[in-house]
Amino acid sequence: MKTNALYKRTYNQCLDLLARAAPGRPLASEPQMAATLGVSRTTLRAVLAELSARRIVAIDGRAKVLLRLPERADYLDGTDLEPLAEMVERKFMAWMVGPECSPGQIINGLDLARQFGVSTSAIRDCLSKFSHFGLLERQSNGRWRALGLTVDFVTELFDMREFMEFRALDRFMALPPEHPAWRALSGLEEEHRAMLADIDRRYRDFSDLDHRLHRLINGVAPNRFFINIQGVMSVIFHYHYQWNKKDEKERNHVAVEEHLAYIAGLESGDIAKARAACGFHLKTARSTLLASIEVATGP
Amino acid sequence: MKTNALYKRTYNQCLDLLARAAPGRPLASEPQMAATLGVSRTTLRAVLAELSARRIVAIDGRAKVLLRLPERADYLDGTDLEPLAEMVERKFMAWMVGPECSPGQIINGLDLARQFGVSTSAIRDCLSKFSHFGLLERQSNGRWRALGLTVDFVTELFDMREFMEFRALDRFMALPPEHPAWRALSGLEEEHRAMLADIDRRYRDFSDLDHRLHRLINGVAPNRFFINIQGVMSVIFHYHYQWNKKDEKERNHVAVEEHLAYIAGLESGDIAKARAACGFHLKTARSTLLASIEVATGP
């Protein structure tokens, strides 16, 4: 049976929307609201039905009126607000870097299904996805073997990343000065400076900025295989740094400075300089990740 | 219900094995036979049971005797000798390059399941796999969109390939002269010459040789992400050239010559020369694939 996490999240989002409206005012039409919330009209209608049952809105034909502002208690909560696939993915990553999993080990899908409280098909999907990430391998007998978030993995991932970033860097610098990417780059530079000025409070926003800078540079010569590898990196970073909050502020501070040097290198027009700054930044990122893996798995 | 394609293929393989034995001679033990055939003892025992029922072998405790040589009629045949996943994959690729699929189109999984005569889960697995190949994309609403075997796809794939092959080439040439890879390379050179001498009859064996040469060069600095992309390339070549037999002989003849130039470049120790030969070969491969796509989809 499919979960209705989407319905629940949409319901909550809809409450957020209503909280900004004034009671007594009519609401937008169904297609409009559905578009705003990014779901199908079917889902929106289920939400509206519930809102009507709770006497938050009154529905009469196409006249929809907000009866009262939503309250704290109106919101749905619970663990099932998260899509199933994401939940499984999260638990799996936690399992993979935890003590129960060692590199080279056979993965027992049935057992994971029991542990995570989901069906085997959900596990299958998850394993299939992570095998493309290179964290797992399929054996000839159909079983899955864990490869793990090892030093090898990080090395191979960063080798690839470095190589690709240099390639993108070369192409980026070959862009004519009037190309919009240069404007976007100075926009990002400004944002970096703004963050740096208030780094103590804003250091958590770095990961978004990081993402955008690398996407800008690599977006010049789009390549789906590269984007795929970037996606792998995102996921690894996302999970890994979620558990490794240690030194986060210091780490991000350093990274912002490195980004600024990288941007300066690009803007200088001097390829050697840009490459050096880029290489330096990637090297730091690599050793930071490696160090935090070694902490997690023991020396 | 799971298919028993493995059992059937193992049964046929076992007949092949028995065909090389002499009637009256005892057979190897179950674990030994299972290992030879690369399956579990459970599957082997099912095969032995059938062989016994057909009076091909007599089983009495641990004494197994071949009663008669297997005949043509003993072999199992039919479409279900192919593993389900492979069958779906094959049909899907044919569908994708056929007239029913145009780039950008939404893929209807239910419909494909009906067309191919399989369940939706089999289709789902297949779509999930090909999405990692960059031939499909998943939309936010959960649907799959075909991207197709387009010029863009080939361009991006070959950009990646070129870029990775050059990287591997550099590392390969940095190997010390006593490294076993050099011996392996001259072995491959010999094989290329042997094939060239008899190209009219042996041109079909080229794809194996191609695979081995590129694997040797790229195997020096193994990287799972690279291997993944190589896998994509293999699959594309496999399917595409299966349908495009036109000029196969001429094409392979040219490629063998280019390989020899590439090998000579590597052995010369001159990086520029090796890179040039490599670049030339990859360029030919790229335009050959592009040309054959344009033939397939119209000018």
Added chain:
DNA sequence: GGCATGATTTTTTTATATAAAAAACAGTTT
């Protein structure tokens, strides 16, 4: 004791069933 067979248990693969969600269809209202 080491390896073989026979029987049992576990795990994986695949089809099917059902709820959720999307899309399509058909009237209605403005």
Added chain:
DNA sequence: AAACTGTTTTTTATATAAAAAAATCATGCC
């Protein structure tokens, strides 16, 4: 006519069930 709502159909996500295949256990033979 354009856009809306109510209804129906189609498609997707997920759990479940059952066969195939692998692994494990128990026992016996040399």
